Amino acid sequence: MTLAPPLAPLSPGLTEQQRERYRRQLQLPNFGEAAQQRLLESSVLVTGVGGLGGTVALYLAAAGIGQLVLARGGNLRLDDLNRQVLMRNDGVGKLRVDQAAESLRRFNPETLVVAVADYVTAENVGGLVAQAEIAVDATHNFEERYLLNDACLQAGIPMVEAAMDDMEAHLTTIVPGLTPCLRCLNPEPPPWDRRGFGVLGAVSGALACLAALEVIKQLTGCGPTLQGELARLDFNQLSMRRLRLQRDRHCPSCGSLQP
Numbered sequence: 001m002t003l004a005p006p007l008a009p010l011s012p013g014l015t016e017q018q019r020e021r022y023r024r025q026l027q028l029p030n031f032g033e034a035a036q037q038r039l040l041e042s043s044v045l046v047t048g049v050g051g052l053g054g055t056v057a058l059y060l061a062a063a064g065i066g067q068l069v070l071a072r073g074g075n076l077r078l079d080d081l082n083r084q085v086l087m088r089n090d091g092v093g094k095l096r097v098d099q100a101a102e103s104l105r106r107f108n109p110e111t112l113v114v115a116v117a118d119y120v121t122a123e124n125v126g127g128l129v130a131q132a133e134i135a136v137d138a139t140h141n142f143e144e145r146y147l148l149n150d151a152c153l154q155a156g157i158p159m160v161e162a163a164m165d166d167m168e169a170h171l172t173t174i175v176p177g178l179t180p181c182l183r184c185l186n187p188e189p190p191p192w193d194r195r196g197f198g199v200l201g202a203v204s205g206a207l208a209c210l211a212a213l214e215v216i217k218q219l220t221g222c223g224p225t226l227q228g229e230l231a232r233l234d235f236n237q238l239s240m241r242r243l244r245l246q247r248d249r250h251c252p253s254c255g256s257l258q259p
């Protein structure tokens with residue numbers, strides 16, 4: 001006789017439809033209805049909706065994040081389509097962020113999607129961060145990454161930092177006052193920031209899934225995150241190293257927040 005898996009205890013917080021939609025994750029030992037409720041009530045900023053940010057947003061919508069704020073300027077190009085899975089072939093030449101928002105709304109109508117058709121700038125970053133309680137840095141250059149880093153530090157919200165260079169990727173979770181920040185890790189933009197690089201959609205997608213998992217863990221506490229550690233992934237060799245990060249005591253961004 002096969003025993004049915006134990007049902008999650010009923011709670012007035014979730015509707016029957018939500019219990020069914022998220023049933024498979026509610027069965028996880030460290031992920032109960034309280035964790036699901038937490039995701040449903042949360043707001044996440046994702047900067048960039050390309051191969052990385054778009055896939056992060058897709059898996060956050062799948063998990064039931066209540067609100068996604070997406071920020072990305074520019075129109076879709078044909079050479080985006082090897083990795084940007086929220087886009088459509090007939091959307092080339094049209095705004096990326098609108099296509100991403102439409103795909104996400106169709107995928108999970110419960111997730112409220114706010115689409116901002118702009119890159120991260122000194123003028124808009126404060127307003128973007130104010131709409132969220134955690135941010136995912138999936139922008140495509142360090143100018144935007146530093147702006148988001150500084151705004152998250154100022155607002156006191158965590159930032160999941162995900163970056164790629166060819167077949168390599170970096171991932172960490174930055175918590176203001178607790179961990180080193182992006183500028184501690186990279187006082188200057190790395191050399192690959194300006195030259196552009198090759199990328200496989202499977203690589204940006206794999207990193208995106210790990211970044212989405214960091215967000216879910218950070219919000220719910222269902223598992224330990226990469227706070228204070230950098231995961232360095234080599235997708236060619238399929239290996240990962242975890243490095244403990246050092247604070248820069250004189251960091252211009254987070255030095256004043258350090259104990």
Ligand SMILES: [Zn+2]
Pocket residue numbers: 180181182183184185248251252253254255
């Ligand atoms: Zn710092």
